[in-house]
Amino acid sequence: MKFLDRMMEQRSRELAQRSSRRGLLKGLGSLLVGSAAIPLLPVARASAAGNPGQPVEEGDPSSCDYWRYCAIDGFLCDCCGGSANTCPPGTEMSPVTWIGTCLNPADGRNYVISYNDCCGKSSCGACLCQRDEGDRPPYRPDATNDINWCLGTSSAAYHCSTAIVVGVALEDS
Amino acid sequence: MTKVQAAIAALLLCSCLPASASGTAAENSRAYRQAHFDYQMNCQGCHAPDGAGAGSVPRMKGHVGVFLQSQQGREYLVRVPGSATSALDDTRLAAVLNWIVLEFSGDSLASDFQPYSAAEIGRMRQQPLNEVDDYRVELLRTLSDASGRNQ
Amino acid sequence: MYQALKRWALVPAAGLLVSLAPTAAGAEDRPPPLPIEPIGVIETLPATYPESWFLVHDAAFFHMSDGKVYVIDSAEDTVAEQVKGTFNVALMGNILHSARRGEIYAVETFHERGTRGERKDYLTIWDQQSLAPVAEVFLPGKKRFMGMPSRETLLLLNDQRWLAIANFSPAASVTLIDLEKREIISQVPTPGCTFVYPSGDRGFSSLCADGRFMSTSLERDGSIAQQVRTDAFFSTDVNPIFERAAIINDTGYFPGFDGMVWPVDFSGKTAKVGEAWHLVPEAERAERWAPAGIGIIAEDDLGRFYVLMHPDAQDGSQNGGGPEVWVFDPKKQARVARIALKEWGLSITVSRGKEPKLLVTNPVNMGMELYDAQSGDYIKTITDIGQETPLMLYRAE
Numbered sequence: 001m002k003f004l005d006r007m008m009e010q011r012s013r014e015l016a017q018r019s020s021r022r023g024l025l026k027g028l029g030s031l032l033v034g035s036a037a038i039p040l041l042p043v044a045r046a047s048a049a050g051n052p053g054q055p056v057e058e059g060d061p062s063s064c065d066y067w068r069y070c071a072i073d074g075f076l077c078d079c080c081g082g083s084a085n086t087c088p089p090g091t092e093m094s095p096v097t098w099i100g101t102c103l104n105p106a107d108g109r110n111y112v113i114s115y116n117d118c119c120g121k122s123s124c125g126a127c128l129c130q131r132d133e134g135d136r137p138p139y140r141p142d143a144t145n146d147i148n149w150c151l152g153t154s155s156a157a158y159h160c161s162t163a164i165v166v167g168v169a170l171e172d173s
Numbered sequence: 174m175t176k177v178q179a180a181i182a183a184l185l186l187c188s189c190l191p192a193s194a195s196g197t198a199a200e201n202s203r204a205y206r207q208a209h210f211d212y213q214m215n216c217q218g219c220h221a222p223d224g225a226g227a228g229s230v231p232r233m234k235g236h237v238g239v240f241l242q243s244q245q246g247r248e249y250l251v252r253v254p255g256s257a258t259s260a261l262d263d264t265r266l267a268a269v270l271n272w273i274v275l276e277f278s279g280d281s282l283a284s285d286f287q288p289y290s291a292a293e294i295g296r297m298r299q300q301p302l303n304e305v306d307d308y309r310v311e312l313l314r315t316l317s318d319a320s321g322r323n324q
Numbered sequence: 325m326y327q328a329l330k331r332w333a334l335v336p337a338a339g340l341l342v343s344l345a346p347t348a349a350g351a352e353d354r355p356p357p358l359p360i361e362p363i364g365v366i367e368t369l370p371a372t373y374p375e376s377w378f379l380v381h382d383a384a385f386f387h388m389s390d391g392k393v394y395v396i397d398s399a400e401d402t403v404a405e406q407v408k409g410t411f412n413v414a415l416m417g418n419i420l421h422s423a424r425r426g427e428i429y430a431v432e433t434f435h436e437r438g439t440r441g442e443r444k445d446y447l448t449i450w451d452q453q454s455l456a457p458v459a460e461v462f463l464p465g466k467k468r469f470m471g472m473p474s475r476e477t478l479l480l481l482n483d484q485r486w487l488a489i490a491n492f493s494p495a496a497s498v499t500l501i502d503l504e505k506r507e508i509i510s511q512v513p514t515p516g517c518t519f520v521y522p523s524g525d526r527g528f529s530s531l532c533a534d535g536r537f538m539s540t541s542l543e544r545d546g547s548i549a550q551q552v553r554t555d556a557f558f559s560t561d562v563n564p565i566f567e568r569a570a571i572i573n574d575t576g577y578f579p580g581f582d583g584m585v586w587p588v589d590f591s592g593k594t595a596k597v598g599e600a601w602h603l604v605p606e607a608e609r610a611e612r613w614a615p616a617g618i619g620i621i622a623e624d625d626l627g628r629f630y631v632l633m634h635p636d637a638q639d640g641s642q643n644g645g646g647p648e649v650w651v652f653d654p655k656k657q658a659r660v661a662r663i664a665l666k667e668w669g670l671s672i673t674v675s676r677g678k679e680p681k682l683l684v685t686n687p688v689n690m691g692m693e694l695y696d697a698q699s700g701d702y703i704k705t706i707t708d709i710g711q712e713t714p715l716m717l718y719r720a721e
Contacts, residue, residue, distance in 0.1 A: 301553065
């Protein structure tokens with residue numbers, strides 16, 4: 001089940017990174033091995049080394065690990081016919097959403113990320129990710145990914161999530 | 174930074190930072206970016222990047238200035254829950270409200286706008302509105318009656 | 325799998341009958357024929373669900389308009405006996421069971437053409453014996469709270485005569501339902517404050533973006549008597565609490581991301597926040613244990629509450645679940661048991677009665693492990709009942 005693959009990929013990576021309690025990895029089984037084999041593909045942006053003066057970002061927009069997905073919870077539109085910042089054909093992008101910041105390791109800047117959902121079709125089903133950095137419960141709606149953000153769209157059916165760079169965060173705020 | 178942005182930044186600075194009647198260009202720029210960032214992080218998700226709103230979220234673009242025509246309207250912008258109960262402190266809330274008014278009002282704002290101060294915000298936000306929709310409708314009706322134009 | 329095995333088992337027997345029948349001496353030597361069976365019999369469930377029963381809310385994350393609740397008996401050992409029935413809850417709905425009223429309330433959303441066409445929200449009232457919908461109340465405004473399954477969006481109040489439904493449009497409000505008349509009483513704005521927790525006999529409290537409660541008390545006709553905002557008691561940025569609480573004798577226990585727990589007295593009209601205490605014993609704090617998951621907390625009838633815990637907590641780990649369930653005695657403000665789970669846990673609930681059982685959804689294969697809630701002993705795994713994403717679990721009331 002893809003859900004589990006992705007969920008476990010995320011969970012097992014976190015565990016592998018931060019836990020010395022090997023017992024926790026019991027039960028994750030081959031998923032852990034599988035996830036370790038997933039290569040990180042460069043995105044289309046110029047690499048830092050090759051093109052000085054060009055903006056840079058690196059990583060695979062179809063992987064939960066991609067830097068701008070630091071607080072995403074749902075299916076990656078990149079795996080559904082859209083991209084990290086566009087919706088798949090025939091869906092509707094919700095104008096109402098929530099906003100967070102993620103660190104782009106390629107340039108060391110924090111960016112303001114708008115997590116607009118794409119709506120109007122049933123769950124995309126591919127590339128389910130759950131990352132919750134900076135996520136808050138729904139009593140802080142401006143900072144929560146637990147709400148179905150297909151608000152302000154004609155259909156409340158959730159399809160997938162984008163992560164759109166809408167600004168550069170201030171360094172010390 | 175455009176001229177308009179610089180003007181807004183100057184206003185933001187003199188309203189929110191004590192003893193800095195006219196900031197340097199760098200300070201102005203910093204104040205503007207801080208207010209814009211705070212708007213993005215706390216407001217933009219629902220109110221949209223340009224204040225246009227969506228669905229049940231009221232439109233601020235080209236409209237929000239009308240509330241500054243009365244003291245009650247001025248308080249309304251602070252007492253709405255998105256402002257009053259936001260995680261921003263008084264100084265930054267004042268700055269972001271001034272930024273919203275100056276950035277989104279268009280010709281709905283009278284020329285004698287007095288920016289919000291942190292102290293003013295601190296007082297007004299103590300009483301968040303509970304029945305916002307009713308209050309807003311009544312407020313706009315009053316403003317409309319007073320100005321003789323349809324708000 | 326189980327069904328398939330049963331079918332295969334019949335094949336040799338059937339072959340035997342066919343081969344033997346022609347050579348049998350006479351009809352009188354065979355056993356009497358099977359009785360003729362009536363067509364159209366539909367099962368029903370008991371007026372009181374046994375303590376071993378649970379409601380498993382499968383939000384169907386991969387096809388949300390087809391969400392489903394399984395009514396299961398955890399005391400049984402085969403799928404055929406575990407599954408008592410199901411009902412649907414469309415598009416990330418939520419449920420609440422009232423044993424006293426013999427009804428299960430489900431708030432759900434439909435579009436005229438499945439995923440498109442006009443959106444309509446309903447409160448659907450399911451009879452707990454027939455598991456059939458006996459009434460529905462149209463919820464106008466396309467605004468009911470829709471998100472990850474939550475126990476905090478529905479609340480029975482006024483001696484279970486009313487139901488409060490949390491809305492988020494993104495304006496926050498509450499729709500009040502008269503369950504006797506099965507109609508809407510009123511719409512109550514709760515600006516900046518979300519969810520519904522009990523408050524007094526005829527009121528509710530909501531959690532606000534600035535770290536306080538707003539308590540609403542209602543008149544007999546459902547109109548607002550007063551709305552009071554308490555003092556802020558936490559920072560939603562710095563030390564946020566979970567919106568999910570255990571409620572024991574009118575006191576809510578709200579765990580924080582940081583491992584503290586806030587007791588909140590809901591017995592009066594206005595929520596009263598008490599002193600927070602630490603869930604993690606001092607000697608273990610270096611391991612950075614903290615709550616995490618979806619259904620992270622539950623209470624039992626012995627006055628204890630249960631929290632799903634994980635070590636090495638950090639920003640972003642708060643929804644991921646954990647490897648242990650810790651049991652607390654709130655009177656002693658102390659942990660009384662530590663249950664190491666057989667599989668990683670994502671959501672928990674505890675059955676009612678004097679011999680509580682703990683049921684835990686595991687995200688590894690989306691099965692559910694059952695434990696003795698007092699000894700912590702693993703009892704069994706319940707799976708293959710057709711569930712896909714059982715994200716929220718409820719005890720049968």
